[in-house]
Amino acid sequence: MKNKKERLNFILFSLGKFVSIFGASIYSFAMGLHVLEITGSGLSFAMTLIVSIIPMLIINPFAGVVADKFDKKKIVVSMDILNGIFLILLYMVSSIYGLNLLIIYISTFITTIFTTIFGISMESAIPNIVSENMLMNINSISKIIDSTSSILGPMVGGIVFALIDIRYFILFNGICYIFSGVSEMFIDFKHNYNGSNKKENSISFVEDMKNGLEYIIERKDIIGIFSVFISLNFFMGLSITIPLPYIINNVLTLDSRSLGIIQSAFPIGMIIGALIIKKIMQRASYKKILIFASLALGICTNLLGVPIVFKNLLFTNTIYTFYYCGIMIAFGVAISFIDIPIMYMLQKLIPDEYRGRVLSIAMSMVKIILPLGLILSGFLLNIIPAYFITTVGGIMLFTTNVLVLNKKKSLFCNISEQEKY
Numbered sequence: 001m002k003n004k005k006e007r008l009n010f011i012l013f014s015l016g017k018f019v020s021i022f023g024a025s026i027y028s029f030a031m032g033l034h035v036l037e038i039t040g041s042g043l044s045f046a047m048t049l050i051v052s053i054i055p056m057l058i059i060n061p062f063a064g065v066v067a068d069k070f071d072k073k074k075i076v077v078s079m080d081i082l083n084g085i086f087l088i089l090l091y092m093v094s095s096i097y098g099l100n101l102l103i104i105y106i107s108t109f110i111t112t113i114f115t116t117i118f119g120i121s122m123e124s125a126i127p128n129i130v131s132e133n134m135l136m137n138i139n140s141i142s143k144i145i146d147s148t149s150s151i152l153g154p155m156v157g158g159i160v161f162a163l164i165d166i167r168y169f170i171l172f173n174g175i176c177y178i179f180s181g182v183s184e185m186f187i188d189f190k191h192n193y194n195g196s197n198k199k200e201n202s203i204s205f206v207e208d209m210k211n212g213l214e215y216i217i218e219r220k221d222i223i224g225i226f227s228v229f230i231s232l233n234f235f236m237g238l239s240i241t242i243p244l245p246y247i248i249n250n251v252l253t254l255d256s257r258s259l260g261i262i263q264s265a266f267p268i269g270m271i272i273g274a275l276i277i278k279k280i281m282q283r284a285s286y287k288k289i290l291i292f293a294s295l296a297l298g299i300c301t302n303l304l305g306v307p308i309v310f311k312n313l314l315f316t317n318t319i320y321t322f323y324y325c326g327i328m329i330a331f332g333v334a335i336s337f338i339d340i341p342i343m344y345m346l347q348k349l350i351p352d353e354y355r356g357r358v359l360s361i362a363m364s365m366v367k368i369i370l371p372l373g374l375i376l377s378g379f380l381l382n383i384i385p386a387y388f389i390t391t392v393g394g395i396m397l398f399t400t401n402v403l404v405l406n407k408k409k410s411l412f413c414n415i416s417e418q419e420k421y
Contacts (some may be wrong), residue, residue: 020083075117
């Protein structure tokens, strides 16, 4: 019965997350196209992205406190159902008054709040809904869902925008969220729960966030994990996110279709990495895997600028496309090799009463550090050649991660290297 319940938890978690993440991805893309159609303004389109990012930065710390202090199951279920009810109400309002920019901005802001609280609560609850033996599997399927949604979301969003009235899709998406919330009612959030059953009668956001920060400061091993995350996101933004499209479009002059194919190869690589990481971790230690993945990222980042050096050889666009697709698939595999083991370690190391706050702080730090890398990259592209940025960035990415991993060596000794999953 215990195994049956765990399998049911696994299936319902996967179903609920897929509906929520995939629906949000389609909604975001289709709504962005709708904004472009009614305004023709790139600035208006950018504003829809901004109002979907700002709530994450503001709400993340509060969402972590809520996830730690209250019943995670009630939070997860209520956020999905509230999202569904809100979208159905949005459909009704848009049917009467139309779907203008103000309504789009407000609705995007509100749905992002619900989704942010849902995401923190669900991620912090993962170790409670499956046993330790299944923890790696559920993290892998979570990564696969994220990657699949990033591939299919824009594709389906484009089809939805072309064939269906955006208001009908809002209604459909709201119904899906409610369906997801109802399915999550049947997940046993206490299946592998070893914490206290004591209920919180009061909550102080400032004090609780302060306690979460103090906990992180005291845990040097967790700070080491955060350092790897920060380094990874900063150098990815600096050396890949901005330079890659610049090299493809401005230097090699490939068309936008080629760029789209190349960028879609990245989540494919993440799916491949998520499928094989468990077997890899049965044969190698965490530290070796992370160092290998960091080396692979460094090499791939350096390879981004190689076609610029040999541009005089005049390779065809097809060859360039296949070349960069291979690199992006390798990128995706390496990112999975870093993300999944690190999330697994965080889930095992952090007790339930602090897990929401710690994960929310980690996500906030990533959201802050990535734009810094993007801004610096854009500034440097106007001064120095793109291949120089990718070369130096790749070397610095590998060097920084290796230094962090060696400095925090005790982190990887907390969990036996001989452990089998």
